[in-house]
Amino acid sequence: MSQRTIRRQIPLALTFITGMIITFDWFIKWEPLQSVTKTILNFNVVMVAFMMGFAGVNLIMLHTRRIKRNMSQNKMLDVAISVMLLACLIGWSAVGIFMGRSSDTYQWLYSNFNLPLSSTAYAATLFYLASATYRVIRARSTETIILVVVSIITIMSNMPMFVTYIPALLIFKTWIANVLVKASYRAITIGVGLGGILMGVRTLLAMETGFLGAVEE
Amino acid sequence: MGEQSGIGNTLANLPTWLYFSLIIILMAYITLNPLGFPIPVTSLTIDCYDAIDALQPGDIILMDQGYGAGTMAFHEPGFIVVFRHAIDKGAKVVIVSTSVESPMLLQRAIDKIKPAAKGYEYGVDWVHLGYVAGGEPAYASIVEDINNLFTEDWEQTPTSALPLMQELGVPTHEKIALVYIMTAGGDVVEGWIRQSALRYDLKFITQVNEMMVPTILPYYPINCDGILNGGVGAAEYEVYSGYSGEAVKLSDMMTMGGLVVLVFLILGNIGYFMTKGGSS
Numbered sequence: 452m453s454q455r456t457i458r459r460q461i462p463l464a465l466t467f468i469t470g471m472i473i474t475f476d477w478f479i480k481w482e483p484l485q486s487v488t489k490t491i492l493n494f495n496v497v498m499v500a501f502m503m504g505f506a507g508v509n510l511i512m513l514h515t516r517r518i519k520r521n522m523s524q525n526k527m528l529d530v531a532i533s534v535m536l537l538a539c540l541i542g543w544s545a546v547g548i549f550m551g552r553s554s555d556t557y558q559w560l561y562s563n564f565n566l567p568l569s570s571t572a573y574a575a576t577l578f579y580l581a582s583a584t585y586r587v588i589r590a591r592s593t594e595t596i597i598l599v600v601v602s603i604i605t606i607m608s609n610m611p612m613f614v615t616y617i618p619a620l621l622i623f624k625t626w627i628a629n630v631l632v633k634a635s636y637r638a639i640t641i642g643v644g645l646g647g648i649l650m651g652v653r654t655l656l657a658m659e660t661g662f663l664g665a666v667e668e
Numbered sequence: 669m670g671e672q673s674g675i676g677n678t679l680a681n682l683p684t685w686l687y688f689s690l691i692i693i694l695m696a697y698i699t700l701n702p703l704g705f706p707i708p709v710t711s712l713t714i715d716c717y718d719a720i721d722a723l724q725p726g727d728i729i730l731m732d733q734g735y736g737a738g739t740m741a742f743h744e745p746g747f748i749v750v751f752r753h754a755i756d757k758g759a760k761v762v763i764v765s766t767s768v769e770s771p772m773l774l775q776r777a778i779d780k781i782k783p784a785a786k787g788y789e790y791g792v793d794w795v796h797l798g799y800v801a802g803g804e805p806a807y808a809s810i811v812e813d814i815n816n817l818f819t820e821d822w823e824q825t826p827t828s829a830l831p832l833m834q835e836l837g838v839p840t841h842e843k844i845a846l847v848y849i850m851t852a853g854g855d856v857v858e859g860w861i862r863q864s865a866l867r868y869d870l871k872f873i874t875q876v877n878e879m880m881v882p883t884i885l886p887y888y889p890i891n892c893d894g895i896l897n898g899g900v901g902a903a904e905y906e907v908y909s910g911y912s913g914e915a916v917k918l919s920d921m922m923t924m925g926g927l928v929v930l931v932f933l934i935l936g937n938i939g940y941f942m943t944k945g946g947s948s
Contacts, residue, residue, distance in 0.1 A: 477867070485812070492809040493817055496802035503801060552771075552798075553823050561772040566737045569769075573738030577695075577925055578688055585687065585932035589940045599937060603930065609878055609900060610926040611919055612705035621710070628885055637886040 463657045470655045507544065511537060601627065676942025679935050691928050698924040705923050707916065712881075713904040716873045716894030719846060720750060725758030727845035728836065730810070732860065733774060734767040734851035739877060742899030742922075743850045744777050745915035746875040749905050750848060750896075751777070755786050759845070760832055761794040764810060764818075766856055771798045771822050791830040798822035804859035811841040811864050841868040849874045854883050857892075865891040875901060 469491055476488040514533040521529040546557050590596040607613040608624035653659040723729070731751075735743035754761055765771050774796055788794055797818045800806045809817045814836055820826050827833040836843050847864045849857055849872075857874050865872035865887075875896035876884060884895055896902055899922050902915035 489809065489813055489816060492802075492805045492812070495805040496800060496809065496817065499801040499803070499806075551824070558772060558775070561769065565769065566740075566773075569737035570740065574741075577928075578691060581687060581691060581929050581932050582684065584929050585682070585936040588933055588936070590937050591940075599933070602933060606926050606930045606933070609897075610923045610930075611707040611900065611903070612923045612927075614708045615706040618708075621708070625711075628882070632882045633885050636882060640886050 459660070459663060462663055463660070466662075467655050467657070470651070474655075507540060510540060676939050676944075679939025680943050681939070682932075682935070687928075687932060694924055694928060695921060698920050702917060702920045705920055707900075707903050707907045707919055709904045709908045710897070710901075712888070712895045712897055713901050713908060714894075715889065716750070716875075716896050716901070717753070717905060717908050719871055719873045719893045720753045720757065720759075723754065723757045723759040723845055727757075727759045728832075728843055729754055729759050729761050729846045729848055730844045730864075731761060731763045732847075732849040732851065732856070733763050733765050733770045733777075734849065734853070734856055735773070736767050736769045736852065737773065739852045740773055741918065742877075742902055742915065743852075743875060744773070745899070745913045745918070746896050746902035746905065747850055748777055748781055749902060749909060749911050749913050749915070750875075751781050751783075752911050753909055755781070755783060755788055760835075762814070762832065762836070762844075763794070763796045765797075765799045766803075766806070766851070767853075768799055771796070774822075791825070792832055795827075795830055795832050796822045797827075803855070804863060807859050807863040808867075811839075811844070811868060811870070813838045814840045841870060844870055846871045846873065848872075850876075852877050852880070854880055857884055858887075861887050861891050 472484065472487055472491060476484050514537050518530050518533045518537075521527075521533070543557075543560060546554070546560060550556050584602075588595070588599055588602060590599045604620065604623050604627065607617070608620040614621050650659065654662070720729075731747075733747060735747075751761060763774065765774075783794055784790075797814075798821065800810070800817065802809075806817070815827055815833055815838070818827050818833075821830065821833075841864065844864075847860060847870050849860045851857060851874070854876075857876060857880070860874075861872060864870040872892050873894040873896070874884060874892060876898065878898040878900065881895060881897050884892055888895055896905060899915055899918055902913070903919040903922075905911075906913045906916050
């Protein structure tokens with residue numbers, strides 16, 4: 452079997468067959484087809500889980516190389532960051548694998564490290580949000596005047612206090628949401644949907660082969 | 669005019685430390701001294717409430733507890749109040765997670781809900797299946813045959829030993845009365861809508877971040893029966909349903925956060941107009 456067949460024809464054939472099965476399953480209710488679809492969908496779940504493990508291995512390889520390079524260049528802070536990342540990755544994985552994902556130790560690690568760090572990072576976005584709003588949203592032109600007015604109405608209507616004392620805000624907000632937002636997002640959604648169908652058909656017909664990576668012709 | 673543009677310059681170029689400090693002081697003050705602003709209830713929340721309220725005893729809700737630590741502050745109160753309401757309606761709850769860290773956050777919420785105190789038995793009235801990878805194909809698999817995908821729950825108990833899982837059977841979607849998705853990822857809600865509401869016409873409600881609501885609105889009310897608008901939505905649900913919870917307490921902080929952003933937006937623009945006037 453030639454290299455071209457292995458690296459190009461077989462993946463394309465698999466894509467076509469899998470895609471057609473999943474597509475037909477949406478429209479045709481036939482027990483054998485449903486059974487095959489179920490297997491393919493479950494296989495996808497396993498593949499994604501495998502890819503997450505593979506990404507972990509890739510991360511270890513990447514940072515091992517980075518540690519070597521940074522040590523030779525005497526960048527000790529970068530080395531420390533990479534070492535910390537690897538220690539967390541390997542330590543956490545070891546606890547999960549050997550003690551169980553629902554073990555007290557695993558839960559303790561999550562509750563005392565990930566939870567406060569992640570919450571803090573998210574909460575800090577208020578500062579950046581306030582800063583960005585203050586510095587960027589300026590009524591420089593007709594379009595930005597509209598943006599500023601809509602922003603003010605939207606922010607105020609998302610705050611219970613203002614809506615209580617100025618009920619008209621809710622009318623404005625509902626109008627913006629039901630007319631402007633729905634209309635524009637529906638148009639975008641339909642456009643994306645049509646684009647997705649086109650992309651899907653092209654992929655099934657082997658007209659899009661980017662997902663195969665760099666394959667020599 | 670020179671003085672005017674001086675004030676304008678000051679307003680347009682406030683130092684970062686000033687408004688960052690102001691945010692910290694205001695948020696700390698409102699946390700320590702809640703003002704108890706009133707909370708009006710919107711139709712999006714009432715629709716969510718109605719969807720849960722229409723459930724009959726024994727109906728099964730499929731919940732995707734897909735929030736992480738970052739958005740937990742407002743997703744968790746929404747999850748708790750909806751779960752409590754479902755318990756009072758006698759509905760059974762199947763929980764899955766499409767976010768890796770969500771399963772670790774569930775116990776916190778369960779400790780507050782206390783289903784056992786209401787006679788809710790694990791495995792019979794509610795189950796927690798844990799994380800599933802795979803995105804939209806995984807959602808399709810869940811609504812098609814959940815037992816085929818999950819062979820054990822989060823605590824690694826075989827699903828064959830859980831009566832509620834046996835009740836779900838094949839096809840799973842025929843046994844599900846309502847789908848409730850909590851997430852901070854836009855593609856998650858759209859994927860669930862396609863695989864459950866659109867394909868099998870299942871009733872569907874969701875709780876998303878405030879900024880995500882516009883992306884879900886095109887599906888409302890045809891494919892999505894109700895939307896909880898982040899923490900505000902959770903607070904509205906608590907007020908409307910009468911269940912006291914944390915969202916109402918957080919509501920003052922959300923109001924203050926919005927107020928801070930609003931004040932800086934207005935100040936920045938006043939400063940901009942004054943400097944623009946000065947230069948002209």
